Amino acid sequence: MSLGRPFSLTYLGHATFRLTTGSGKVVLLDPWVMGNPACPEALRKFDRIDLMLITHGHFDHIGDAVDLAKKHKPDIAAVFETCLWLQSKGVEKTSPMNKGGTQKLAGVSLTMVSADHSCGILDKDDKGRDVVIYGGEACGYVLTLEDGFRIYHAGDTNVFGDMKIIGDLYKPDLAMLPIGDLFTMSPREAAYAIRLLGVKKVIPMHFATFPPLTGTPEALREQARDVAGLEILALEPGETLR
Numbered sequence: 001m002s003l004g005r006p007f008s009l010t011y012l013g014h015a016t017f018r019l020t021t022g023s024g025k026v027v028l029l030d031p032w033v034m035g036n037p038a039c040p041e042a043l044r045k046f047d048r049i050d051l052m053l054i055t056h057g058h059f060d061h062i063g064d065a066v067d068l069a070k071k072h073k074p075d076i077a078a079v080f081e082t083c084l085w086l087q088s089k090g091v092e093k094t095s096p097m098n099k100g101g102t103q104k105l106a107g108v109s110l111t112m113v114s115a116d117h118s119c120g121i122l123d124k125d126d127k128g129r130d131v132v133i134y135g136g137e138a139c140g141y142v143l144t145l146e147d148g149f150r151i152y153h154a155g156d157t158n159v160f161g162d163m164k165i166i167g168d169l170y171k172p173d174l175a176m177l178p179i180g181d182l183f184t185m186s187p188r189e190a191a192y193a194i195r196l197l198g199v200k201k202v203i204p205m206h207f208a209t210f211p212p213l214t215g216t217p218e219a220l221r222e223q224a225r226d227v228a229g230l231e232i233l234a235l236e237p238g239e240t241l242r
């Protein structure tokens with residue numbers, strides 16, 4: 001698929017995306033590839049990663065963060081407490097932030113915005129038992145690329161009224177929205193989110209990875225059929241939007 005813009009965005013399945021900016025920087029959003037059953041094998045390896053963004057601490061979003069960070073040494077943006085946990089694992093170059101804040105990394109201006117979700121990090125204690133670490137709060141990001149194009153990655157969330165504020169303030173050109181239901185928005189909620197955000201190009205995510213994530217792009221199209229000019233860009237895992 002083509003947007004006629006100087007970046008490319010590859011869907012790695014679930015909520016994971018690889019963005020290559022116009023200046024050639026590689027941004028990985030929600031690093032989960034090795035255990036991600038939707039990620040094509042050939043896309044589990046990277047030549048470089050300049051920036052990693054983490055929406056929250058659940059394994060299906062942070063699963064490969066530590067390994068990939070140690071290998072590629074990217075800048076990493078995450079909420080403050082998740083950065084502390086990453087630092088405790090020996091990860092360098094974390095750039096902690098919180099909701100409402102903006103910072104520029106790898107040429108991309110990042111604004112952290114709300115998401116309505118949980119953020120516990122599953123870890124092991126010194127006896128090898130499972131423990132859940134407080135990871136701060138779940139978030140989404142608005143990315144402003146070098147040419148001004150704005151991308152909103154909602155993270156895992158339900159629909160919430162402040163999406164109207166995200167739409168008013170940042171006017172995203174493209175949004176990645178979860179539609180799978182059970183742990184996030186269903187297509188019905190995602191359609192409501194589209195109306196609040198005023199966005200006209202939407203990539204559905206966080207569906208079909210596991211059987212309980214039952215929402216589909218077809219159901220989203222049906223629920224949002226009243227939205228004039230809306231394009232639902234249903235990428236297959238491995239597919240690139242250019």
Ligand SMILES: [Zn+2]
Binds near residue numbers: 058061156183
């Ligand atoms: Zn998730």
